[in-house]
Amino acid sequence: MQKTLSALVVHDIKNALALLEIDLEQLNHHKDVPPEGRRAYRRCIELKNRLISFLTLYKYDQSGLQPLVVEVELAEFVEDLVRNSQSAMMAESHHGHQIVVHADGERMKPDSAAGGFGMFDENLVELALESALNNAVRYARQRVDVWFEQEADEIIFRVLDDGAGVGVVDELMQRNTAEKSSSTGLGLALCKAVAEAHGSGHVSLESLDGAGTLFTMVLRRVA
Template sequence: MGPALAALIVHDLKNGLGALEAELLALQHTHGEAVGGATYKHCVELRQRFVQFLALYGVDGTMRAHSADESPQDLIRLICKEQGPLLAPLTLQAGEADQAPPYWYFDRRLVRLALEAALHNAQRYARSAIRLSAHGRDGMLVFVIDDDGPGPQPPDRDDPQSTGLGTALCQAVATAHDLKGRRGFATLARRPEGGARFELGLA
């Protein structure tokens, strides 16, 4: 797919979300806020995130990290607070604070997008619980998502939710975080105790 076609598709998707948002708002005005209120809110958040995601790319389509001093544990707590209810009936647990460096230099928006994409992937396979944590390893910050599912599964071409875009996003976010030629990584592997483990390493 060329950049021109990709730009047209992205523009069309953004306009489609905007139109859906307007229709839901009109529905609320006609039948009251109780009708479609949660769906409207979700649509607004999705459109805003989509626009934010587009802003993270340069005109050449290359993802660039705009890093700043951030607290990994604060980000973990925020994600667990916001994503926990969305993942129900699964339980989303936050790892211990002392396992993560107090501060690290990374792009909060990019890392959040990658972790939320990985969480939604874990949601498809987890049986009861997902755990989000972080720790330092070999001079890098590593975010970890553990689930208690059957472990990594091969791509399912018949599953409309399995597009591979989440994996590509995580790899792009990891690659965008480089320090003196050392780049981050994104991996998915089987846990020795069962389930899958996703790791996002940031240089």
């Protein structure tokens, strides 16, 4: 009974949040939206992302994620991801200037046999990469690059920011293990869950000495 009740409450909150987000989105179509309007929209998106990440992780813990595997054109997927990313759209650095999020076509390496197509659940993977992007954007100085690399039975997504590097990574990893409630830890855990649901893939974060932080998510073919 208690479980049903909490499920109902959570569902209700999520729906209300979704409506609020769409209202704010439509409101922001107007040219003369005050800064508060934009801020409210950003906060709503963050809150929603946290709730969805949490719910997806909860589902993963309870019964595992069941990816609905479809054929996806990788370059188009990454371009759409960047173009539609709410984190990218809202990205401003701590110094007050816009962060550029860039789908890096030159680094993209489609596998010739697979013809640049991959098989995965685009909604789940998008959810995961959006949270990785959100993280990168928060720590970037000016720029975030996103691309994919494809090998015979693996698809690798990479998100590279030009942020401070090592120190941040340590901090991230620590937060991730110590306390899952922070949004960074939640985001990373979500990425892990989504990668694992795709043929036991994995994720990693590494510091590129002075060149920023590289997030990697590896998906394998789902049997």
